Amino acid sequence: MKKWFLVFVFFYAINNLKSQDLNQSDLVSSCQNFNELNNNILLGSINKNSATMMVKFQLQLINQIYFQIQKFDSNFNKFYFPIQGYNAKAIGGKSGNGYVPAGFDYFDGDKHTGHAAHDIFINDKNQDALDDKTKKPANILAFTGGVVIAMSPNWDSTSTLRGGKYIYVYNPILNIICYYAHCKDIYVKIGDIVKPKQVIATVGRTGLNAFKKRSPTHLHFMILKLDANLYPNPINSYNLLLKSKF
Template identity: 45%
Template sequence: MQKLILLFSFLLISTGALAQADTSAFAKFNDFNNAVLNGGIKKAEAQKQFESLLKYISFREKVRNEGILPKGNWVFPLKGYKSNAIGGSHGNGYFDKGYRYLDGNKHGAHPAHDIFINDKNQDCMDDHTGKPVDVVSVDDGWVVACTNQWEPHSNMRGGKFIWIYHPASNVFTYYAHNNQIFVIPGEQVKQGQKIAEVGRTGYNAYKKRSPTHLHFSEFKLVDDIPVPFNPYEQLKKAKTL
């Protein structure tokens, strides 16, 4: 009996230590992503760090039996909206030529779809409901990086952004220009869960010439680095909440 009590106590301590390590790992991932954005890390070292951090997240799922299963189709990332809100014609606003994740904030590509809300007066409220528009996670995953801070004079393009890793499909999704975010690094999110509200933060989105929208991207892993992948067909099939 005494041995069982000692074993149980050891497991509790081990689980607590692992939880603390998990929090630390996600915080490191968030710091790493900020370093990439600010150009404060050499590319060779950045690639090593990215690979190491991603392996830890995968290990975390196996150890704690928190595996995320694939859902099939996505839900649309804006509550109450569907694919006809995507800018351009048939998704032609997307172009990823020249984009490299490790270039951080310095690139001229647009590997994303801008999804516009009804907001003629640019107050970040839906003109029909008078309420903010919810940004939701398209699938189950882990929040690996985000920021709820942005100043109008900043040259950072994404403003208040969120990166989510979806281990079941081994992809990342990116949600930018939010007005306010409601998740933190290390949080497990469910498909359709509210993660933010649509806003106008970010270098270009803040300017009056830009209609209020969500900047949405998908990235697949190629040689352990996120590479943009056009999600237009997935967004067209996505379920509206």
């Protein structure tokens, strides 16, 4: 697609939005568009320049709709540890050294390198994706509030994609996107507004490497911070995880 065409579509969409009442279904359809874009980025089927521009446009749209349909809620920005019943001791590595951002770029999709995230492990010796103590799946809680802008509720073991079943939640107030990967079951839909601490999924073993025997059962948790151009750069969430509520 030509750049000028994208710019035209964007400004047309923005102007159109201003002249009508927005509701949840507008949020859902804009998030569905983002999800499709995210799929193309993941599969490497869109070039990086177009993808960068389109991510910016789509997030601006979602942001605008969000602020028109949602009242401000100060609780929306609280931080909760993303696995119920666990705490910072479950974070892999030593003192947060599991976070290796070098080589990571969101726009490299599934081909990214580095590990711009923290792996948070559950007790699951027999690798059945059930917590050894409770014999139940471990709940993934929304680290903070946000809009579900992309997700993959399906995965099968022949897939070569690494994230497995995953969720991206965009917090338009903090300008961050939280990414939860290797889930077992997912309880949210595209366009849902989730509250902090809401159960959004369960910890699983989905994804090319997470499925393998050598991988202990864990949640891959990443935070992307949007810069002034809405470019998603990873940040080290370790201190935020330490400070989060349990």
